[in-house]
Amino acid sequence: MNRWVITVVGVTVIALAVAGVGGTEPTLKGPGIIRITSVTKRFARVDVGRRGYSAGDMQITRVSLFNRRLRKRPLGNGQLVCTATGQKFWNCTGTYILPAGKITVSGVLIYSDFYDMAVTGGTGRYNNVRGTQVVTRLRRSEKLMLFRLVIG
Amino acid sequence: MSAAGRKPESLRTRLVVASVLFAALVTVVFASLVFAVFELRDATDREARANDRTVAALSLQELFLDGENGVRGYALTRNRELLSSWRHAQALLPQRLRTFAPMFEEGEQRKRASDLVESMRRYKLDYAEPLIRIANETPGAAGTKEAITEGADRIRGITARFDAIVAREQASALESADAAAHGARRAIAIAVGGLCATALLILAFGVFLSRSIADPLRDAAESSRKLAAGDLTARVQEHGAGEVGELTRAFNEMAERLQENRVELEAQNARLRESERLKSELISIVSHELRTPLASILGFTTLLRDRDFDEESRRRYLEIIHDASRRLNTLVNDFLDAQRIEEGRLELTFETLDLQRLLAEQVRLFAGQSERHDIDLEAAAHPLPVRGDRERLAQVLGNLLSNAIKYSPDGGRVTVEALRRNDHVRVVVGDEGLGIQPNDQARVFTKFFRGGAGASGISGSGLGLALSREIVEAHGGRIGFTSAPGEGSTFWFELPTDAQSGGAWRVQEPHDRGAKGGA
Numbered sequence: 263m264n265r266w267v268i269t270v271v272g273v274t275v276i277a278l279a280v281a282g283v284g285g286t287e288p289t290l291k292g293p294g295i296i297r298i299t300s301v302t303k304r305f306a307r308v309d310v311g312r313r314g315y316s317a318g319d320m321q322i323t324r325v326s327l328f329n330r331r332l333r334k335r336p337l338g339n340g341q342l343v344c345t346a347t348g349q350k351f352w353n354c355t356g357t358y359i360l361p362a363g364k365i366t367v368s369g370v371l372i373y374s375d376f377y378d379m380a381v382t383g384g385t386g387r388y389n390n391v392r393g394t395q396v397v398t399r400l401r402r403s404e405k406l407m408l409f410r411l412v413i414g
Numbered sequence: 415m416s417a418a419g420r421k422p423e424s425l426r427t428r429l430v431v432a433s434v435l436f437a438a439l440v441t442v443v444f445a446s447l448v449f450a451v452f453e454l455r456d457a458t459d460r461e462a463r464a465n466d467r468t469v470a471a472l473s474l475q476e477l478f479l480d481g482e483n484g485v486r487g488y489a490l491t492r493n494r495e496l497l498s499s500w501r502h503a504q505a506l507l508p509q510r511l512r513t514f515a516p517m518f519e520e521g522e523q524r525k526r527a528s529d530l531v532e533s534m535r536r537y538k539l540d541y542a543e544p545l546i547r548i549a550n551e552t553p554g555a556a557g558t559k560e561a562i563t564e565g566a567d568r569i570r571g572i573t574a575r576f577d578a579i580v581a582r583e584q585a586s587a588l589e590s591a592d593a594a595a596h597g598a599r600r601a602i603a604i605a606v607g608g609l610c611a612t613a614l615l616i617l618a619f620g621v622f623l624s625r626s627i628a629d630p631l632r633d634a635a636e637s638s639r640k641l642a643a644g645d646l647t648a649r650v651q652e653h654g655a656g657e658v659g660e661l662t663r664a665f666n667e668m669a670e671r672l673q674e675n676r677v678e679l680e681a682q683n684a685r686l687r688e689s690e691r692l693k694s695e696l697i698s699i700v701s702h703e704l705r706t707p708l709a710s711i712l713g714f715t716t717l718l719r720d721r722d723f724d725e726e727s728r729r730r731y732l733e734i735i736h737d738a739s740r741r742l743n744t745l746v747n748d749f750l751d752a753q754r755i756e757e758g759r760l761e762l763t764f765e766t767l768d769l770q771r772l773l774a775e776q777v778r779l780f781a782g783q784s785e786r787h788d789i790d791l792e793a794a795a796h797p798l799p800v801r802g803d804r805e806r807l808a809q810v811l812g813n814l815l816s817n818a819i820k821y822s823p824d825g826g827r828v829t830v831e832a833l834r835r836n837d838h839v840r841v842v843v844g845d846e847g848l849g850i851q852p853n854d855q856a857r858v859f860t861k862f863f864r865g866g867a868g869a870s871g872i873s874g875s876g877l878g879l880a881l882s883r884e885i886v887e888a889h890g891g892r893i894g895f896t897s898a899p900g901e902g903s904t905f906w907f908e909l910p911t912d913a914q915s916g917g918a919w920r921v922q923e924p925h926d927r928g929a930k931g932g933a
Contacts, residue, residue: 373555375548398544
């Protein structure tokens with residue numbers, strides 16, 4: 263009985279310690295640019311109301327994030343949820359999960375080939391950032407994401 | 415070593431030192447000038463390179479913006495003709511971008527150039543090429559405000575990088591231009607300063623050469639001309655460095671020697687003339703003084719041989735012959751003495767003697783030779799001891815007494831006085847005779863000088879007083895006279911007393927006083 267209790271307490275302390283270390287990663291101190299590419303892994307469209315584009319339709323996109331210069335495997339992923347607001351406008355929010363933390367974006371999208379979003383915040387290293395995300399389609403399913411971050 | 419005792423540097427050393435200094439100055443000036451010129455050239459090169467880089471940057475920027483305008487225009491209008499400028503830029507940009515960054519030297523500016531090249535490459539890969547594709551496939555997406563704004567932002571960044579590079583290069587060119595101008599000014603200043611310093615040095619060197627060589631040589635030449643003209647007092651001011659100074663000193667020594675030689679030659683000449691004169695005098699005197707007694711001797715001996723005379727006459731003639739012979743003997747002795755003195759062979763036999771006794775003897779001797787003269791001896795109260803040669807001192811006294819009698823042809827009183835004064839004995843012989851003409855007084859003690867005696871018919875060799883002076887001076891004494899024409903003469907001489915025997919002499923006999931002679 264005592265041995266089980268000691269083991270559970272020890273594992274719990276170690277886990278908390280590891281989690282604590284991970285949570286205290288230093289935040290961004292100044293402006294910075296993150297240049298990554300994204301490849302669409304899943305795309306789903308929810309057509310509500312009138313068939314075809316109509317307000318209330320939703321698009322959910324899941325992407326893998328790459329930095330080809332560092333490694334070929336994905337370094338993170340992201341999801342963008344857009345809701346049609348009418349007249350081909352989509353109101354989107356997205357979250358991109360990077361090794362140092364998450365970055366959330368929000369904005370209006372007309373063309374998915376080239377758009378920009380406002381960086382609304384983040385976690386981890388990016389927990390105090392603001393800025394702009396510019397997305398440019400490079401190839402069919404590959405896009406360039408440029409995060410221009412400033413300290414919020 | 416003191417400054418006074420220090421040997422002056424030789425002219426050669428000074429010339430070598432001056433030449434080395436001159437060469438060093440010229441070398442320094444030229445080295446500084448060359449250095450300044452090289453600096454000027456470097457600054458000019460730096461400025462030219464900065465200008466080249468500025469031109470390259472502006473040219474690259476122009477090319478890039480042309481392409482960017484084409485992309486932006488195409489995105490907005492989808493007019494493919496607008497892409498021609500982009501394609502033209504794309505044909506040229508790779509080469510330009512490869513060579514752009516290496517134009518800059520390692521450092522901040524090179525990094526700026528590299529960053530600029532990278533941002534331009536990113537513009538092409540991340541924006542322009544995707545935008546052209548998007549424009550082709552989704553024309554509306556390429557013309558959105560977001561797309562255009564993104565492009566404008568990127569161009570602003572690139573333009574700012576261009577501006578930074580160009581500004582830095584222009585500043586660098588300006589600095590280099592300033593440095594070039596400064597270098598040029600410095601080169602001019604060094605050239606002018608060096609020229610002035612060299613000119614001053616040459617001037618100083620010329621002045622030095624003039625003062626050290628030319629002036630002394632000119633003085634020496636001038637003095638040489640004077641010497642050649644016979645002015646042996648000509649001298650050169652002793653100045654000039656080293657060898658020139660030695661030359662002036664040597665010149666002066668030569669002139670001094672010439673002058674001494676000339677004086678000596680003149681003296682020799684005077685002696686020769688005097689010798690000639692003496693020879694002439696000697697011949698004249700010998701021919702005259704010897705002829706007269708010889709004529710008497712010959713005449714009377716002929717008479718005695720050819721005719722018979724009574725005893726008294728014969729005796730009188732024989733005495734005349736004897737007197738003439740004695741006179742000849744005296745003359746010959748005087749000549750021999752003069753010769754001995756001339757050759758430095760006058761030998762004296764010193765002894766301690768009473769000069770008063772010797773004086774009395776001579777007065778007695780001469781008192782009997784002339785009836786017309788009264789010889790008064792005023793003897794001293796005490797003996798007058800001197801160290802001397804008895805015969806020679808008697809000769810001196812005899813000469814003075816003989817002269818006093820001879821030069822008082824009308825007779826008269828001859829006073830002889832002897833007295834002791836401190837450490838010497840003084841003998842004075844005075845007469846009331848002819849006296850000596852002032853013009854002749856300086857030559858009274860000269861050999862064979864007889865003044866007007868010859869014309870007056872007074873016999874003599876002219877050697878008596880000369881011999882007397884030599885004898886007196888050989889005794890450490892001195893001789894002199896005072897005379898007035900027509901009033902007589904007073905001759906005196908002084909001899910040092912014999913100090914060792916001064917107190918041992920007895921008082922002189924009173925009968926020596928007041929001796930009077932008659933012929």
